Amino acid sequence: MPRYAPSMSAKPLILVMDDDPDMRALLERLLSGAGYEVATAESAESARASVAKRRPALVLADINLPGASGIDFAAALRDDPQLARLPLIYVTAHEADEELALKTLGYPLLSKPVVPKELLALVKQQLRR
Numbered sequence: 001m002p003r004y005a006p007s008m009s010a011k012p013l014i015l016v017m018d019d020d021p022d023m024r025a026l027l028e029r030l031l032s033g034a035g036y037e038v039a040t041a042e043s044a045e046s047a048r049a050s051v052a053k054r055r056p057a058l059v060l061a062d063i064n065l066p067g068a069s070g071i072d073f074a075a076a077l078r079d080d081p082q083l084a085r086l087p088l089i090y091v092t093a094h095e096a097d098e099e100l101a102l103k104t105l106g107y108p109l110l111s112k113p114v115v116p117k118e119l120l121a122l123v124k125q126q127l128r129r
Helices: 021-033 044-054 070-079 098-103 116-128
Strands: 013-017 037-041 058-062 088-092 109-111
Touching (some): 013 021, 013 044, 021 037, 037 044, 044 058, 058 116, 088 116, 109 116
Parallel strands (some): 013 037, 013 058, 058 088
C-alpha cells in the first residue's frame, strides 16, 4: 500500500472539518497559534475536496455533520489506498461509549469542549506516527 504523502510545506497542514463555524474558528485559532497551517471545511464533501487538493498532514473531524458523518468520511479515507494512512482525530460532543468506539475505526476521540493542551498533545502524537 502506498504511503500517504502530505503537502510538504514549512508548517504541517491540518484540516478542521466541523459544521459549527465557532468550533472551526476556535480550532483554527488554537492550531495556528501553535504553529500549524490550518484549512477548514464545513462538511465531509468539502473536506474530501480539500484533502484531494491540499494533502493535509492530519484531519480533525467532527462526527455529527449534515450529510455524510465524520465516521463516513474516515471510512472513505480508509477505502482509498492513496489516503488510507492519513491521520485523523475525531472531535466530538459524544460521550465515548463502546458502540461509538466500534464505529471510529480506531481513530482517537477528543471530547468537546476541547481542552487546548489535550488537543495539541494529541495532534503532536498523531503527526509523529
